[in-house]
Amino acid sequence: MKRYIGVRLIxxxxxxxxxxxxxxxxxxxxxxxxxxxxxxxxxxxxxRQKIYASYGLDKPVVTQYVNYLGNIVxxxxxxxxxxxxxxxxDIISGRIGPSALIGLQAVLLxxxxxxxLGIIAAYRHNTGWDxxxxxxxxxxxxxxxxxxxxxxxxxxxxxxxxxxxxxxxxYSSSILPSVALSVGVVALIARFVRTxxxxxxxxxxxxxxxxxxxxxxxxxxxxxIRNSLISVITVLGPIVVNLLTGSLVIxxxxxxxxxxxxxxxxxKMNDYSTIMGITIFYSAFYVLVMLVVxxxxxxxxxxxxxxSGKE
Amino acid sequence: xxxxKKVSLLAMMMAVTVVFTGCSFSGDSKDAGSTTGTGDxxxxxxxxxxxxxxxEIKDMNQWLxxxxxxxxxxxxxGEGLYxxxxxxxxxxxxxxxxxxxxDKLKYTFKLRDDAKxxxxxxxxxxxxxxxxxxxxxxxxxxxxxxxxxxxxxxGAAEYAEGGSADKVGIEATDDKTLTISLKQPTPYFLRLTxxxxxxxxxxxxxxxxxxxxxxxxxxxxxxxxxTMTSVDAASGATLEKNAGYWDAANVKVDxxxxxxxxxxxxALNAYKAGQLDRVLLASSDVSAAKSEPGFATGxxxxxxxxxxxxxxxxxxxxxxxxxxxLGFDSKLLADQVLNNGSKGATGLIPDEMSAVExxxxxxxxxxxxxxxxxxxxxxxxxxxxxxxxxxxxxMLVADTSETKDVATFIQSELKKSLGIDLVLDTKxxxxxxxxxxxxxxxxxxxxxxxxxxxAMTYLDLWTNHTPYRGNYENPKYDALIMNAKKETDExxxxxxxxxxxxxxxxxxxxxxxxxxxxxxxxxNSKVEGLDYHPYGNPVDFKYANVK
Numbered sequence: 001m002k003r004y005i006g007v008r009l010i011x012x013x014x015x016x017x018x019x020x021x022x023x024x025x026x027x028x029x030x031x032x033x034x035x036x037x038x039x040x041x042x043x044x045x046x047x048r049q050k051i052y053a054s055y056g057l058d059k060p061v062v063t064q065y066v067n068y069l070g071n072i073v074x075x076x077x078x079x080x081x082x083x084x085x086x087x088x089x090d091i092i093s094g095r096i097g098p099s100a101l102i103g104l105q106a107v108l109l110x111x112x113x114x115x116x117l118g119i120i121a122a123y124r125h126n127t128g129w130d131x132x133x134x135x136x137x138x139x140x141x142x143x144x145x146x147x148x149x150x151x152x153x154x155x156x157x158x159x160x161x162x163x164x165x166x167x168x169x170x171y172s173s174s175i176l177p178s179v180a181l182s183v184g185v186v187a188l189i190a191r192f193v194r195t196x197x198x199x200x201x202x203x204x205x206x207x208x209x210x211x212x213x214x215x216x217x218x219x220x221x222x223x224x225i226r227n228s229l230i231s232v233i234t235v236l237g238p239i240v241v242n243l244l245t246g247s248l249v250i251x252x253x254x255x256x257x258x259x260x261x262x263x264x265x266x267x268k269m270n271d272y273s274t275i276m277g278i279t280i281f282y283s284a285f286y287v288l289v290m291l292v293v294x295x296x297x298x299x300x301x302x303x304x305x306x307x308s309g310k311e
Numbered sequence: 312x313x314x315x316k317k318v319s320l321l322a323m324m325m326a327v328t329v330v331f332t333g334c335s336f337s338g339d340s341k342d343a344g345s346t347t348g349t350g351d352x353x354x355x356x357x358x359x360x361x362x363x364x365x366x367e368i369k370d371m372n373q374w375l376x377x378x379x380x381x382x383x384x385x386x387x388x389g390e391g392l393y394x395x396x397x398x399x400x401x402x403x404x405x406x407x408x409x410x411x412x413x414d415k416l417k418y419t420f421k422l423r424d425d426a427k428x429x430x431x432x433x434x435x436x437x438x439x440x441x442x443x444x445x446x447x448x449x450x451x452x453x454x455x456x457x458x459x460x461x462x463x464x465x466g467a468a469e470y471a472e473g474g475s476a477d478k479v480g481i482e483a484t485d486d487k488t489l490t491i492s493l494k495q496p497t498p499y500f501l502r503l504t505x506x507x508x509x510x511x512x513x514x515x516x517x518x519x520x521x522x523x524x525x526x527x528x529x530x531x532x533x534x535x536x537x538t539m540t541s542v543d544a545a546s547g548a549t550l551e552k553n554a555g556y557w558d559a560a561n562v563k564v565d566x567x568x569x570x571x572x573x574x575x576x577x578a579l580n581a582y583k584a585g586q587l588d589r590v591l592l593a594s595s596d597v598s599a600a601k602s603e604p605g606f607a608t609g610x611x612x613x614x615x616x617x618x619x620x621x622x623x624x625x626x627x628x629x630x631x632x633x634x635x636x637l638g639f640d641s642k643l644l645a646d647q648v649l650n651n652g653s654k655g656a657t658g659l660i661p662d663e664m665s666a667v668e669x670x671x672x673x674x675x676x677x678x679x680x681x682x683x684x685x686x687x688x689x690x691x692x693x694x695x696x697x698x699x700x701x702x703x704x705x706m707l708v709a710d711t712s713e714t715k716d717v718a719t720f721i722q723s724e725l726k727k728s729l730g731i732d733l734v735l736d737t738k739x740x741x742x743x744x745x746x747x748x749x750x751x752x753x754x755x756x757x758x759x760x761x762x763x764x765x766a767m768t769y770l771d772l773w774t775n776h777t778p779y780r781g782n783y784e785n786p787k788y789d790a791l792i793m794n795a796k797k798e799t800d801e802x803x804x805x806x807x808x809x810x811x812x813x814x815x816x817x818x819x820x821x822x823x824x825x826x827x828x829x830x831x832x833x834x835n836s837k838v839e840g841l842d843y844h845p846y847g848n849p850v851d852f853k854y855a856n857v858k
Contacts, residue, residue, distance in 0.1 A: 051453050082369060083369055083370070083544055084370050084453075085375070085522060085525075086526060094545075150576065153580055154580060157584065158580045165581050166586075167546075167586070168546055252573045252574045253574050254577065255546075255573070255574070255577050257544075257545030261545070265367070
């Protein structure tokens with residue numbers, strides 16, 4: 001097990017290296033520079049060169065790349081071009097909080113409701129319960145979350161005044177965005193759980209369990225749900241990464257200072273160091289979550305537990 | 312076994328939740344009373360203004376800041392020699408008065424005795440000299456605004472090129488006297504001193520803070536009507552009345568809460584919920600909002616125009632350019648498509664920009680462009696005859712929604728008036744800029760926002776002969792601009808610029824003005840005196856009051 005994690009961590013570093021390299025060169029291919037070109041136009045070429053030089057942008061791309069890698073190894077993601085003078089690590093850590101809180105709440109809420117709906121739908125297969133649940137699931141997947149967010153903002157925020165319309169001022173500010181984000185998760189999880197449970201319910205070991213005279217609750221929790229969770233864990237990995245790293249649209253609608261909008265803005269502004277910083281952060285997070293997912297498989301299903309090198 | 316694992320998993324998740332919920336909400340830092348809403352404003356007597364900006368608050372360092380939002384904040388926590396009044400006229404601020412020499416080349420400013428920094432120390436002439444030299448030096452002044460000093464101040468351009476600081480015409484004669492030598496008479500020089508790059512700053516403070524200067528309010532020094540209590544690029548800033556400000560008696564609002572809201576619909580909802588005092592309207596909301604109290608429009612000094620590349624196929628012919636210029640009616644565009652307070656352009660210099668003796672440049676010039684389909688067609692036919700064939704015209708467009716609407720409108724109008732199929736080449740703003748820099752375009756939609764309230768901010772642009780400015784090169788035009796810059800007689804100077812605009816827009820048809828930028832907004836009826844300036848520093852909270 002330890003060895004397995006060790007190998008995976010080495011892969012993680014390798015993956016990050018490849019992603020960093022690819023992003024760096026792709027990014028340098030973007031047209032323009034991080035500066036306001038219209039204003040720079042006004043300056044004599046010599047002065048413009050001086051400005052580029054002060055950011056090390058006058059050097060060949062390969063040299064810039066080597067310098068950048070050197071800094072990363074030292075744990076320095078550089079300073080932002082757009083938010084001049086601010087450290088990229090500071091910017092990211094300042095922005096990740098709201099996004100992560102909203103994302104985590106959305107995942108937990110979505111998971112809880114999705115599981116319940118999925119279990120009900122599977123258990124009451126082909127009844128009104130099933131159909132109702134699946135209608136909710138289809139709606140949840142097909143209605144874009146920004147439409148929902150705008151509707152919730154208008155009704156629950158403005159008209160009925162249950163929650164703050166927008167902004168990040170108190171805990172209640174996080175509720176509407178979390179709910180808006182969770183609807184998609186509910187729909188996805190419910191559908192997965194239902195399909196998977198239907199399959200598990202037909203397995204012979206369930207018949208065996210029933211024949212053994214096990215109680216309903218025991219069959220459901222120890223056998224059916226546990227075995228159905230494998231597929232849920234598979235989809236949960238990417239969902240967690242996706243939601244915890246912020247949503248541009250939801251953040252913009254609710255005026256939340258999150259990381260989703262930061263990423264998109266940094267690309268628009270050619271803010272090289274911030275683009276790289278967030279990319280590395282996202283990738284590392286993603287690869288780590290995937291590792292956790294793989295480990296969770298083992299917890300849930302002993303059949304895919306990892307042998308310690310004696311296969 | 313299984314149970315144990317489940318429990319530990321749950322514990323892990325909870326631990327994570329605790330970590331995240333530890334993150335700060337911007338409301339946490341505020342005084343406890345604010346949660347009770349607007350009601351407590353009346354009871355405590357504190358007047359609060361609740362506003363927002365549409366993009367992040369990028370930079371609080373005056374030598375780096377280059378965007379309107381940063382200027383919005385800087386202008387209210389800092390102050391230059393002069394400050395614009397509600398009528399956009401410069402009034403003495405840090406300076407008490409100024410003496411201008413007869414040849415209009417020497418400005419001697421006398422600073423106020425009660426001009427103070429927020430740390431209690433006096434604002435001195437040396438603070439101005441330090442800040443201005445820092446702006447001119449390309450190593451430290453990287454906001455791209457140094458030209459508004461190097462173009463005017465003696466020796467500044469040379470200093471920027473590596474020359475001596477001693478030869479720059481900025482002299483701190485004593486603590487309270489600042490003498491500036493200009494290269495040429497500049498009637499709008501006092502207006503320039505109202506801009507953030509012209510603000511003073513204390514050298515020892517900047518040196519002491521080093522790299523962390525202006526990153527947080529604690530690392531900033533204020534001399535404006537307000538001080539900053541908090542700032543976060545993504546969530547906003549809070550300002551508080553500066554008790555030590557020389558004119559504090561006339562500052563009525565105690566607190567300004569400035570949020571960052573990028574979605575127009577979010578801002579509108581927040582306004583309706585009473586969380587904002589003013590909201591900018593999206594054009595789709597204008598019709599519905601017109602009947603509401605507090606609806607108004609304003610203008611920016613920003614003209615959107617078509618830049619022709621005078622060296623490109625087809626549009627190198629002046630008659631083709633004139634045809635394209637007259638072939639669309641921008642009044643229709645402004646009223647029906649944009650519907651946001653913008654006005655159809657009748658020239659390059661925007662409405663309300665000052666000229667002389669209280670008259671605006673546009674009043675003096677009159678309408679240069681009168682859309683006329685028949686005349687446009689005649690120019691087109693003439694151009695085709697000269698070229699030997701009908702040229703294929705491609706218009707370069709940035710991929711913003713407003714620009715695309717404008718482009719589609721022009722396309723359909725030209726189809727009607729000239730019977731041509733205009734090709735639209737849509738690119739990101741940056742790629743568009745690059746194609747223009749490399750002269751790889753026929754015509755492009757572009758815009759220029761004024762840096763100061765004088766037609767020169769526009770007309771000077773076409774003397775650099777770059778591809779971005781259409782490769783325009785006309786010695787007569789260059790001479791007009793050069794002479795206007797030297798002219799000490801205001802009337803003569805304005806006349807030269809009037810002629811230059813005519814040359815650029817009608818005779819040589821290098822640019823085809825499309826519209827003057829404007830905006831529509833709703834304002835809380837309790838708020839008055841909240842003055843937005845059409846250029847430079849966008850807004851003053853100094854004169855505002857909440858009833």
